[in-house]
Amino acid sequence: MSEQSTNHDPATGAARSAAPAAKAGSSVLPVLALIVALGAAGVAGLQWYQGRGEDEALRRELAQRLAEMAARSKEAGTRADQAAAALRESEIKLGMLEAKLAESQNQQIALEALYQELSRNRDEWAFADIEQSVLLASQQLQVAANVRAALIGLENAEARLQRMDQPRYSALRRALTRDIERLKALPLVDLYGTSSRLDDVIAAVDQLQLAMDAHARSDAAESATPAAEIPAWERILREAWQELRQLVRVQRTGVADAVLLAPEQAFFLRENLKLRLLGARVALLSRDAQSYQGDLRAALTALERHFDVSDRTVAGTAATLRKLQAAQVQVDVPDLAETLEALRKLRPLRAKAPT
Secondary structure: OHHHHHHHHHHHHHHHHHHHHHHHHHHHHHHHHHHHHHHHHHHHHHHHHHHHHHHHHHHHHHHHHHHHHHHHHHHHHHHHHHHHHHHHHHHHHHHHHHHHHHHHHHHHHHHHHHHHHHHHHHHHHHHHHHHHHHHHHHHHHHHHOOHHHHHHHHHHHHHHHHHHOOHHHHHHHHHHHHHHHHHHOOOOOOHHHHHHHHHHHHHHHHHOOEHHHHHHHHHHHHHOOOHHHOOHHHHHHHHHHHHHHOOOOOOOOOOOOOOOOOOOHHHHHHHHHHHHHHHHHHHHHOOOHHHHHHHHHHHHHHHHHHEOOOOHHHHHHHHHHHHHHHOOOOOOOOOOHHHHHHHHHHHHHHHHOOO
């Protein structure tokens, strides 16, 4: 009995020692759970605090970016407005340029049309000028017998035909060439040179010395005596005698058939000589050879009869008049019938020619 009681004592002791241990373990678990809960709460709080700071920083960054975006948006709006204004201005300028371009194109079209019209009518206008030159040359020959002017007109017309170089005008060009050669073969009549010499003679008439004046001056020179050598009473008598001689004046001319003229008639004598010379000039320009020769012959006769032919100026004038008498003033000029006929034949061909 005692051994059994001894054997059962260790188990009982273990059970007894395990009971307090179980009680102690059951009291530690809540503490650990609380510590874990507090740790978790601390960690959660720390994370919340850290998350709150990050959110604040994120909000500030977001606000800053929003502000930057707003500024950029405003700047973009301003630039958009400027771009819109520039676009409107560009559209206005583009419209103006398009209008100018359209105007320029219209002008170009008009110029092209005008150029085409000019090109079509250039030959017609050139031919009209040629025809006018030939007609004027014919008038110069028929009305004034002006060979030089007619030659100039025909040579100009021939040069225009040469530049045009069209076969249909070959007959006209041949006719022009033949008429030009005929005019060049005529003797040269220097109308303008002859007229100029007549003008010189007319201008010198007032300086020509009359025959009666020449001998009157020589007699006065021979009878002249210095006044200092004549006594006073003789000088008075001579002056009275001179006044008396003015009533009747007789002069020796030295020319057998010279006409004696009163002093006031000398003016009309010179004027009559001028009129004769002017008549000769008019007859020269009119190609009136008969009137030209008659007026020069009358002028030369008056010069030799009433003027002092021993004077160098008078003698030179008389020689000039004789040379002018020998000048040829009239030439039988040909007409331009061949050239005019060629022009007449070309008129219907020009009317049918396409433009």
